[in-house]
């Protein structure tokens with residue numbers, strides 16, 4: 494056993510020297526390897542935390558949404574790895590450590606530090622790089638991990654490189670033991686260049702819902718989309734299939750407060766859709782759209798003034814575009830990732846393969862016109 498570590502290190506050095514050479518030919522190759530490795534470690538953490546989660550390990554945020562020790566620890570892990578690899582890159586992350594820094598947060602803080610360190614110090618696997626602050630002996634202090642969480646406070650904007658982290662997207666699904674996703678993207682000058690979505694509870698083979706679970710979706714702008722298992726096995730390119738109009742169905746949120754089920758039902762009736770919607774939490778919906786488990790993802794606001802968050806869509810957008818699809822808002826405008834932490838210039842989200850997108854967008858606009866007309870009459 495004593496010889497294992499040096500051999501491993503040599504292998505890693507060789508792997509990363511050759512990956513550096515490849516990085517010259519493929520854009521964002523190092524970023525992709527890092528992002529997949531970070532999402533994989535965070536997925537391991539969230540899966541293991543779910544089985545041990547106890548009641549007082551979930552807080553309610555000011556907007557009434559839940560956040561768990563898993564969300565904080567996963568953001569700490571991903572942010573730490575990003576910082577080691579690209580210390581100058583800003584991060585737009587969902588969570589912040591304000592509550593954990595308070596005296597009352599001491600219990601949660603200790604638990605989060607233990608979880609994050611357990612994930613960071615796990616053995617190096619294929620594709621991991623010791624320079625990313627991971628591997629045995631690389632424990633971080635409480636202060637370092639709280640700072641890592643708080644590095645996600647970047648305001649976003651139109652220019653430069655930035656990462657988005659949603660450490661657990663679909664926290665409500667996570668708490669129900671259903672779908673959730675660990676989401677990471679790289680945005681450069683407001684264009685999403687790289688997206689990674691880890692879905693620990695999603696079946697690898699959509700035709701076998703009871704088959705092995707745990708999928709990572711990866712897309713690099715201009716270089717395609719793929720899915721693989723959480724361990725990196727069975728990489729398979731993704732291409733959205735063609736859906737004849739009679740076969741169209743919607744993917745939509747489980748939570749009716751996040752996306753109007755009522756509006757989607759109106760669009761379905763305009764299009765004569767007979768298939769029931771597939772309800773699923775998180776950006777797993779984008780992954781399922783990319784691999785043909787639904788024909789369109791429609792998300793219309795339920796409350797006036799809600800602004801979608803960039804970390805809830807950035808990885809999904811590049812995944813769908815690279816799988817041959819289109820993502821716009823309900824007016825047909827591209828999602829604008831250059832306005833800060835939210836998609837403040839957009840209204841709703843429509844994602845689908847090219848042909849279905851055109852049909853659905855037209856029906857969405859018809860439904861909106863009918864709604865406006867009905868309101869005007871009242």
Ligand SMILES: Nc1ncnc2c1ncn2[C@@H]1O[C@H](COP(=O)(O)O)[C@@H](OP(=O)(O)O)[C@H]1O
Nearest residue numbers: 661662663664665746747748750751774775799
């Ligand atoms: N009123 C609202 N309208 C739309 N989205 C909302 C919302 N309140 C919360 N969300 C977002 O919905 C996301 C989950 O989406 P979905 O319903 O597709 O699973 C949440 O992500 P988190 O779970 O990361 O907080 C949160 O950002």
Ligand SMILES: [Mg+2]
Nearest residue numbers: 558559587664
């Ligand atoms: Mg949240």
Ligand SMILES: [Mg+2]
Nearest residue numbers: 659662663805
């Ligand atoms: Mg989210």
Ligand SMILES: [Mg+2]
Nearest residue numbers: 587659661662
């Ligand atoms: Mg989240």
